[in-house]
Amino acid sequence: xxxxxxxxxxxxxxIIPGLTYGSQLALGALGITIIxxxxxxxxxAHGEFMSFGTMTSILLTWLxxxxxxxxxxxxxxxxxxxxxxxxxxxxxxxxxKFVFKFYRQQKSKSVITLIVSIGVMFFSGGLIRFxxxxxxxxxxxxxxxxxxxxxxxxxTGLNEGLAIKTTQGVTxxxxxxxxxxxxxxxxxxxxxxxMRAYSDNQELALLSGINPEKVVLITWIITGTLACVAGTLxxxxxxxKPFTYLHxxxxxxxxAIVGGVGNPVGAIIGGFVIAFSELFITFAYKKxxxxxxxxxxxxxxxxxxxxxxxxxxxxxxxxxxxxxxxPTGIYKGKVI
Amino acid sequence: MYLLSGENxxxxxxxxxxxxxxxxxxxxxxxxSIVGPNGAGKSTAMxxxxxxxxxxxxxxxxxxxxxxxxxxxxxVLKGMGFVPQTNNIFPSLSVQxxxxxxxxxxxxxxxxxxxYIYELFPILRDKRYQxxxxxxxGQRQQVAVGRALMTSPKVLMLxxxxxxxxxxVMEGIFKKIKEIANQGTAILMVEQNAKxxxxxxxxxxxxxxxxxxxxxxGKSLLDNKEVRQAFLGG
Numbered sequence: 001x002x003x004x005x006x007x008x009x010x011x012x013x014x015i016i017p018g019l020t021y022g023s024q025l026a027l028g029a030l031g032i033t034i035i036x037x038x039x040x041x042x043x044x045a046h047g048e049f050m051s052f053g054t055m056t057s058i059l060l061t062w063l064x065x066x067x068x069x070x071x072x073x074x075x076x077x078x079x080x081x082x083x084x085x086x087x088x089x090x091x092x093x094x095x096x097k098f099v100f101k102f103y104r105q106q107k108s109k110s111v112i113t114l115i116v117s118i119g120v121m122f123f124s125g126g127l128i129r130f131x132x133x134x135x136x137x138x139x140x141x142x143x144x145x146x147x148x149x150x151x152x153x154x155x156t157g158l159n160e161g162l163a164i165k166t167t168q169g170v171t172x173x174x175x176x177x178x179x180x181x182x183x184x185x186x187x188x189x190x191x192x193x194x195m196r197a198y199s200d201n202q203e204l205a206l207l208s209g210i211n212p213e214k215v216v217l218i219t220w221i222i223t224g225t226l227a228c229v230a231g232t233l234x235x236x237x238x239x240x241k242p243f244t245y246l247h248x249x250x251x252x253x254x255x256a257i258v259g260g261v262g263n264p265v266g267a268i269i270g271g272f273v274i275a276f277s278e279l280f281i282t283f284a285y286k287k288x289x290x291x292x293x294x295x296x297x298x299x300x301x302x303x304x305x306x307x308x309x310x311x312x313x314x315x316x317x318x319x320x321x322x323x324x325x326x327p328t329g330i331y332k333g334k335v336i
Numbered sequence: 337m338y339l340l341s342g343e344n345x346x347x348x349x350x351x352x353x354x355x356x357x358x359x360x361x362x363x364x365x366x367x368x369s370i371v372g373p374n375g376a377g378k379s380t381a382m383x384x385x386x387x388x389x390x391x392x393x394x395x396x397x398x399x400x401x402x403x404x405x406x407x408x409x410x411x412v413l414k415g416m417g418f419v420p421q422t423n424n425i426f427p428s429l430s431v432q433x434x435x436x437x438x439x440x441x442x443x444x445x446x447x448x449x450x451x452y453i454y455e456l457f458p459i460l461r462d463k464r465y466q467x468x469x470x471x472x473x474g475q476r477q478q479v480a481v482g483r484a485l486m487t488s489p490k491v492l493m494l495x496x497x498x499x500x501x502x503x504x505v506m507e508g509i510f511k512k513i514k515e516i517a518n519q520g521t522a523i524l525m526v527e528q529n530a531k532x533x534x535x536x537x538x539x540x541x542x543x544x545x546x547x548x549x550x551x552x553x554g555k556s557l558l559d560n561k562e563v564r565q566a567f568l569g570g
Contacts, residue, residue: 200428201426204424204426205426205437207418208440208483
């Protein structure tokens with residue numbers, strides 16, 4: 001019984017949140033990896049694109065709520081997501097047309113475009129705070145839990161409860177759906193294959209008659225979609241604050257690099273590696289030891305390796321280790 | 337009458353002329369080779385004819401039509417195929433996807449062409465789901481040629497098809513080139529291995545310092561004492 005209580009505790013505080021946070025990071029890292037392989041630069045503005053997508057979802061949620069349109073037990077944000085995605089794509093395309101396109105035509109080095117993307121990041125961040133303000137916004141509505149801790153306790157008779165939030169369930173299911181769609185698109189459709197071909201060998205792609213402008217367009221459509229969904233899911237789960245997304249870009253980059261930049265499978269794996277490492281290292285294990293060890297020998301401290309304030313540091317330590325030991329990442333990607 | 341020809345081409349990079357007043361061409365169903373020492377402008381000539389490099393003077397004709405101002409992609413649609421010397425495959429795509437990309441520009445189904453290429457290069461059928469980047473040099477070259485053949489071009493241009501492969505593989509490649517020509521596709525190629533190339537060529541162009549030095553049938557160039565001494569090692 002104590003053993004089962006321990007397992008439930010881990011599931012509740014590490015596994016479910018880890019899967020959720022990992023999914024959000026994976027979607028973000030996928031966006032970065034795709035921009036990196038096709039357009040050949042590290043897009044630091046991706047966090048702000050996610051923020052922009054979330055902001056759009058929030059504004060639309062407010063609008064829909066005012067009109068009295070709801071989605072039952074699910075958050076209204078899921079209902080407005082398709083419209084928010086379209087607006088985010090539109091924003092990405094405008095930024096591309098007025099900023100990135102110029103540097104692409106100049107055939108600028110990727111480090112120059114990277115710096116440009118930092119400019120875009122600050123511009124977008126400013127624009128977003130100008131529109132929605134810098135404060136905390138909670139836009140979650142609908143039923144809060146799929147599985148309540150109380151219900152779980154009653155069902156199993158355990159001391160520890162296992163709760164699954166609606167946002168967690170929605171995040172994991174939407175991520176699976178989106179990743180499946182993305183891989184189907186890249187591997188099975190003619191357009192998807194032409195995108196991979198373009199990222200492999202641009203000159204030969206040109207000779208084969210692949211239109212680079214179309215590839216760029218589709219790249220932004222995919223990136224905008226991923227950014228908007230990842231951002232909205234993260235915001236739903238943790239509440240939205242523009243500055244959070246400025247920090248979020250760091251674990252996302254760590255995820256992309258740890259997985260192997262340029263490899264979509266790697267981005268997903270990297271997302272989960274980062275998410276679980278953060279949770280495992282910042283979790284207070286005291287309660288688990290109470291269940292697993294005799295009472296007398298459990299130490300008094302919290303048994304936490306690092307305080308949760310150091311969350312970001314964890315992803316950086318992993319990032320540095322990967323760059324030192326295996327710079328190509330888990331799956332062989334391009335070395336930056 | 338040439339099927340594809342670059343007539344009196346002058347071109348080069350920045351302000352320097354690499355080719356001056358150079359004429360190169362290939363007739364329907366034949367093989368033509370461009371040979372010459374390093375730096376003679378052989379690869380430059382190929383790029384100019386395919387439109388990868390703008391030309392300053394001269395004209396390029398395909399089947400009697402002036403194509404001097406067309407983009408490379410438009411030339412592919414008109415019936416030209418080009419295999420660059422390096423980076424001529426998509427390494428992370430499978431063999432079959434590489435071939436499909438060759439036919440990307442066409443609306444029609446590529447099933448027949450795929451079968452034709454798998455018959456021409458049986459090894460590619462066995463490895464069709466493998467990543468092209470994992471193949472050996474000779475097999476990569478087959479993928480590259482196969483990719484360019486997917487649009488069933490009237491003329492196929494090969495830039496050093498035997499570069500970086502062993503002599504045995506090279507022999508095989510030359511045999512395949514002959515087979516492709518026999519099927520009716522004209523071939524214009526640049527070759528380092530002048531002797532082997534001229535042996536299978538109907539027409540040979542010897543370039544030196546960007547100018548036509550000799551233009552004759554492959555056989556007579558091989559018999560030409562001057563050519564032999566200067567470029568074929570006696």
